[in-house]
Amino acid sequence: MYAVRDHDQAVAQLRRSYAAVRPGESVRLAKRTSNLFRPRAAPRAPGLDVSGLGGVLHVDPAARAAEVQGMCTYEDLVDATLPHGLMPLVVPQLRTITLGGAVTGLGIESTSFRNGLPHESVTELDVLTGAGEVVTARPEGEHADLFAAFPNSLGSLGYATRLRIELQPIGRRVALHNVRFNRLEELADAIGEVSATRSWAGATVDAMDGVMFSPDEAYLVLATFTDDAGPVSDYTGQEIYYRSLRHRTQDALTGHDYLWRWDTDWFWCSAAFGAQHPVVRRIWPARWRRSDVYHRLVRLEHRHQVAARIDRWRGQPARERVVQDVEIPLERVADFLRWFATAVRMTPVWLCPLRLREPTGSGSARSWPLYPLRPGQDYVNIGFWGSVPITGGAADGDMNRAIERRVSELGGHKSLYSDAYYDREVFDRLYGGDTWRAVKDRYDPAHRLTGLYEKAVARA
Numbered sequence: 001m002y003a004v005r006d007h008d009q010a011v012a013q014l015r016r017s018y019a020a021v022r023p024g025e026s027v028r029l030a031k032r033t034s035n036l037f038r039p040r041a042a043p044r045a046p047g048l049d050v051s052g053l054g055g056v057l058h059v060d061p062a063a064r065a066a067e068v069q070g071m072c073t074y075e076d077l078v079d080a081t082l083p084h085g086l087m088p089l090v091v092p093q094l095r096t097i098t099l100g101g102a103v104t105g106l107g108i109e110s111t112s113f114r115n116g117l118p119h120e121s122v123t124e125l126d127v128l129t130g131a132g133e134v135v136t137a138r139p140e141g142e143h144a145d146l147f148a149a150f151p152n153s154l155g156s157l158g159y160a161t162r163l164r165i166e167l168q169p170i171g172r173r174v175a176l177h178n179v180r181f182n183r184l185e186e187l188a189d190a191i192g193e194v195s196a197t198r199s200w201a202g203a204t205v206d207a208m209d210g211v212m213f214s215p216d217e218a219y220l221v222l223a224t225f226t227d228d229a230g231p232v233s234d235y236t237g238q239e240i241y242y243r244s245l246r247h248r249t250q251d252a253l254t255g256h257d258y259l260w261r262w263d264t265d266w267f268w269c270s271a272a273f274g275a276q277h278p279v280v281r282r283i284w285p286a287r288w289r290r291s292d293v294y295h296r297l298v299r300l301e302h303r304h305q306v307a308a309r310i311d312r313w314r315g316q317p318a319r320e321r322v323v324q325d326v327e328i329p330l331e332r333v334a335d336f337l338r339w340f341a342t343a344v345r346m347t348p349v350w351l352c353p354l355r356l357r358e359p360t361g362s363g364s365a366r367s368w369p370l371y372p373l374r375p376g377q378d379y380v381n382i383g384f385w386g387s388v389p390i391t392g393g394a395a396d397g398d399m400n401r402a403i404e405r406r407v408s409e410l411g412g413h414k415s416l417y418s419d420a421y422y423d424r425e426v427f428d429r430l431y432g433g434d435t436w437r438a439v440k441d442r443y444d445p446a447h448r449l450t451g452l453y454e455k456a457v458a459r460a
Contacts (some may be wrong), residue, residue: 007055010052011162013051014050014128014159014161015132019132027048027450028048029050030047054073055068059167061084066081067162067163074096074098077099081167084167085171087167087168089111089116089121089167090111090120092108093263094262094263094291096291100160100163103122103160104151104154104155105152105416106415109209109352110221110223110352111207112352114357115168116355122163123138123165124137128158129146129158129443130447130448131444134161146158148366149370149432149439151370152368154455156455157440157444158449169225170255172255173255174224174225174253174255176253177200177201178221178244178248179200179221179249180219182217187220200222208223210352212348214341214347218351220351232254235261236286236289237286241261263291266291269385269386275294316389317391318389319389322387322403325381327380327415329378329379330380336382340384344399346386349383349384350382354379354380355378356376356377370435371413373413404421404422424457436452
């Protein structure tokens with residue numbers, strides 16, 4: 001745990017590093033890791049010093065709450081909460097995602113069908129604004145406009161230095177029921193039933209996600225948190241988690257391993273590096289089987305284009321990177337997945353049901369203007385990460401643009417951690433442009449921080 005005095009010193013150092021950035025120079029965080037897939041212009045100035053803002057300040061088991069610094073990774077946060085039998089309400093699937101990053105850039109996981117998105121468990125946060133000030137934003141009060149607009153602002157309004165979040169119990173063991181569906185409509189119906197009742201076949205469902213291998217082979221993983229003793233599987237060694245869905249109808253993991261079940265193989269993307277080949281896996285150190293290692297390898301490839309050169313030498317067509325997470329209304333999920341299987345032909349894809357968090361009292365669900373999902377609407381996040389060949393006169397970006405059009409036609413939304421191709425007018429309509437500008441003008445009047453459109457689309 002970090003002392004309050006150390007936190008105050010870290011914030012003071014952050015403010016000094018911000019003041020040292022000359023007007024007109026880009027403002028960036030100096031971070032060791034990143035989970036972004038948007039290429040960015042090379043920085044012209046040193047990044048902001050966030051070296052002292054990566055810890056957990058306090059865990060309050062009685063109140064089920066935690067005070068956390070903005071650059072704290074979920075890996076470190078979970079390590080602090082699990083000894084108390086607690087977890088954040090939503091734990092994004094990759095270890096090095098930071099709490100501040102998940103709030104300003106969105107995050108999702110298998111508890112999202114009942115807990116919404118990570119920012120919905122935040123009760124207050126301190127933000128270093130574009131004006132160089134640190135303000136405390138809450139749902140009500142002087143800075144309520146910043147609190148509402150901060151999610152999905154991608155650092156264009158400021159950076160979180162401290163957040164207070166709610167926690168929930170998690171069992172020492174997580175029992176899994178892997179249910180196969182041969183028709184996408186039946187899959188969607190099951191998601192709707194579990195979302196409404198939070199149960200399946202008489203058992204409580206605490207978490208839900210799934211995988212589609214093809215339109216006639218999809219699985220829901222229905223998880224129940226329990227303290228009951230029993231055997232557990234281990235997918236950090238030779239076995240690979242996503243493959244287990246096809247041959248195990250019942251499974252169990254420790255609470256810790258459940259939260260990081262996707263990280264070991266970056267879902268299934270570790271196959272691109274040979275890490276799923278039995279021989280390679282035996283010699284690939286276990287400490288390197290994690291998402292941040294694979295991400296560094298991807299960044300090296302982007303920089304040096306080794307695989308692309310080999311493909312050209314072999315006479316293979318160039319490839320377009322298709323790395324996206326999109327939210328589709330539940331009633332249109334079957335339509336999108338069937339279109340995707342025909343038009344994009346990428347498999348597997350991840351399925352993560354989502355619903356904005358229901359209020360605990362008599363009020364209505366809160367809306368979030370920069371990512372305006374509809375309260376009361378069930379969605380499914382569909383994640384797909386890979387590349388497709390550029391053939392038949394197509395140009396790089398065409399497939400991503402087609403996906404964006406289809407998502408909009410079906411009333412969906414897409415996350416902005418990866419490439420986006422919208423023109424400014426469409427982008428402003430989809431991502432709360434008017435609200436963003438009003439909050440930007442208040443908290444960053446000189447517009448020192450890079451704009452949201454410039455970050456997400458123009459790649460500034």
